Amino acid sequence: MTKDVIALTPKMPDALSLLVGLHAGGPGTEVTATADGAVVQLLGSGGRPLVSVESPLLVQVPGEIERLLGAESAAQAPVPVWWTETRASSAVPEAERLAGSVVGRLTHLLGGTVWPPGAGTIGVVPVESDPGDGTDQTAVIVAEDALPAVDVVTESTVVVLADRPVVPLTAWLSEVLRTTAAQDSALQIVTPAHCRLSHHLRTALTGPPNRWVVQHPDCGYYDGLTGAVLRWQHGTFAVVTDESGQGTVAEPYRPSGPTGEHQLTVSFRTAYPPEGELLLGRSLELAWRTLTGAPPAGWGTAEPVNLPWSPRQLTDLARGRVPEPTLITAVGSPDRPALATVRITRTTAGVEENVTLTIGYGEGERVPLDAVRTLAGALADGEHGLISLLATLGPARRDLTAPPVFEAPPVPLSFTLGAEGVLETTLTHARRPPLTLRPVQLGPEARPALHYPLGDGTHAEAWNTLDVLLTHLRRRAAV
Secondary structure (H helix, E strand, O other), X not given: OOOEEEEEEOOOOOHHHHHHHHHHHOOOOEEEEEOOOOEEEEEOHHHOEEEEEEXXXXXXXXXXXXXHHOHHHHHHOOOOEEEXXXXXXXXXXXXXXXXXXXXXXXXXXXXXXXXXXXXXXXXXXXXXXXXXXXXXXXXXXXXXXXXXXOOEXXXXXXXXXXXXXXXXXXXXXXXXHHHHHHOOOEEEEEEEOOOXXXXXXXXXXXXXXXXXXXXXXXXXXXXXXXXXXXXEXXXXXXXXXXXXXXXXXXXXXXXXXXXXXXXXXXXXXXXXXXOOOOOOOHHHHHHHHHHHOOOOOEEEOOOOOOEEOOHHHHHHHHHHHOOOOEEXXXXXXXXXXXXXXXXXXXXXXXXXXXXXXXXXXXXXXXXXXXXXXXHHHHXXXXXXXXXXXXXXXXXXXXXXXXXXXXXXXXXXXXXXXXXXXXXXXXXXXXXXOOOOOOXXXXXXXXXXXXXXXXXXXOOOOHHHHHXXXXXXXXXXXXX
């Protein structure tokens, strides 16, 4: 299994320290830059990738080290800290030790610690010149000019092997996802059964052709998001079916009973006119404060989230990317797990923000269901241009990570239709859905929004109710 090894240093790894680290391979190895210089690869004979080193990242957000690497690493590497990640190739037996020597040399020069504990060394690691044979004939080890640091590539699939407590959506993995999508290829991430995915990576992998492939000692391979038993066939991991074409659910994936943990999710869209002083991220901050009592702790474009929360910096980034959309990630403070994604898009009418905020609650912790209506009202006040808001509640881990076991889907709590949608549908029609529920009017009297309570998150029938409601609203809007 490929190993990721990370150096956490109080000082920035400069060119000299990186060079010292990369010389861990000794004579016969060479260095090359890929991915527009964001990834440096250490190559062996014949140009075989041995170790990739990503650009150092200054993590300034409290709780990020603990969220992704655990409490022990967080205690040894207080923020701000420089995060330098390496990946060892699975094609060369010595590569894992070589990756450990690269980061070990960095921490020897700069101080700090290595994750996983004990992986760092400072010795030279000789690499055999003959890579050997015996690989699957349907797959080839990645060429130097291909995606950096992936493990196997076939005509249909890119395979990445990972073994860490939480597998995050790093900048490198985001680039792999974008590239595979552009090539109409599948990304399949293979992990042992003890690994979990970060909330953002789980969301990014949802749906075919991408998969989370879990390797379990008792049942081989299965899909960590659906439980389907898998087998490597024709250059990809595919569902094993019986004579009738039906798949089988792996036993380790089956639910073991309720834990009392929950996740509250609010997904909403807001629209703003293209004013020169427009400050983005305000609707997300409003939602965060309303539901948790505090603003976001940090933001970034990948994991680990590295920048302190700043709507001004977020706005500057989005403006610099126009006309392309901007996707950012935000995290909360360690005492209240919360994660969000924001997609910022320039439209003909202005700027639109598409926000999904998820907050974790443990057993016995109160979920602020009443605050969802308060938030809907605040977003509908006219300043934020609310288009719609959907709130759901489901049984899932408080820490917001995804384990390779079944978790029941969330259930709708409420739906809010913004003023523009009410105007298009007409207030009379929108207030009279063919349901027993009655909407609550929010926002200015002249341009009201409508808030539809759907339940308390305990009955899956709320999905049917939501479907009837949306069908009713669309029918009038289409006239």
